[in-house]
Amino acid sequence: MKTIIHKGAGVTAFCIISLFWLSTIFVELFGSHEAVAFVKRSIVLGMWIVIPAIITTGITGTILGKKRNGKFVERKKRRMPFIALNGLLILVPSAIFLDHCASNGNFGSFFYAVQGLELAAGALNIVLIGSSIRDGLQLSTSFGQAE
Template identity: 40%
Template sequence: MLPKLHAAFGAAALLIIATFWTATVTTIVIGDKYLIVMAKTGIAWGLLALIPMLILTGVSGSQLGQNMRGALIGAKQKRMKLIAFNGIVFLVPAALILLPLAMQGQGGPLYWAVQTLELLAGAANITLLGLNMRDGLRLTRRRALTA
């Protein structure tokens, strides 16, 4: 049961981050300030879903990997540290900084610098979570073959 929960938590986290990233890019391309504010508001509130999913993914992954060794487990653990670092240092602060700036209609240098940083860190986390999902599927297949 734990492997399925871990996969669900990880998939949900990846989907939420990808949705945030896509909403940001889409509203920037459209250029409507109202839509940008709506996206930034949704992202800020969405943190209430994303953060627990990432925590649950990390905790369940730690439990699953507790007695496992190997390159795939090591790679997943290193990536999770980077994902957490990006989230805590860049993504959550960026979301909370961008919302009031967007609400004030400010699109100046500070806004665009933080927005660029958020998009880069978000793309990195999407990539890292995707790689972890790929490696998790490989581990699941290996376990099924040896069982």
């Protein structure tokens, strides 16, 4: 059961972070300021889903990792602190700041500098979580059954 929860939470986090990132790119390229504000608000609200998903992934991964070793497990363990710190120190504060600015119509150069930082940090988490999913699949013996 822990393996199923771990996989579900990890995929949920990956998909939502990817959706946040793609929505931001799309709305910045093609949307109005009102659309940007809507996406920024949606991202802040979506954190109520993605943060518990990442926490659940970390907790279940720690529990599952105690029973295993090997290069894939070690790589997953090394990535998790970076994923968590990136989210806690860059992504969450950036999302809140950008939502505040966008809801007040403040789209100055500092908004776009923080937006760039958020996109870079988000891309990093997408790569790190995606790499952990790949390594998790390597740990599976067949179609979702863990070793």
